[in-house]
Amino acid sequence: MSENLSLLVTMNRSWINASQISDVYEKCVEDFLEYAKRNGAAINGRYYYPCVNCVNEKRLDIELIREHVLCDGFLKNYTTWT
Ligand SMILES: [Zn+2]
Numbered sequence: 001m002s003e004n005l006s007l008l009v010t011m012n013r014s015w016i017n018a019s020q021i022s023d024v025y026e027k028c029v030e031d032f033l034e035y036a037k038r039n040g041a042a043i044n045g046r047y048y049y050p051c052v053n054c055v056n057e058k059r060l061d062i063e064l065i066r067e068h069v070l071c072d073g074f075l076k077n078y079t080t081w082t
Contacts (some may be wrong), residue, residue, distance in 0.1 A: 025070075026070065029066060029069050029070055029074070030066075032069070032074075033062050033065060033066055036049070036062065036065070037062060042059075043059060045061050045062075046059035046060055046061050047059055047060070047061075047062070047065060049065040049068060049069060050069070050074055050075035051065075051068035051069050051072045051073070051074070051075060052072050052073040052074065052075050053068070053072040053073075054068060054072070055075060056075060
């Protein structure tokens with residue numbers, strides 16, 4: 001994990017426990033996706049993503065990542081990014 005992402009996760013830890021249907025949660029998911037697009041290590045436009053069900057073991061494109069983290073939930077203590 002990059003130092004920047006580590007900082008981001010630490011700073012935003014509170015929102016991870018927010019209701020998944022809240023506006024705050026959606027906004028933070030969008031922020032996360034933006035961050036991923038700028039800083040994530042993509043392969044063919046696909047990134048690892050911290051969905052609670054997929055546990056950061058697969059890669060998807062941004063649109064599918066949005067669905068996963070919105071519907072399944074955000075992995076609370078993920079530590080890997082690339
Ligand atoms: Zn998932």
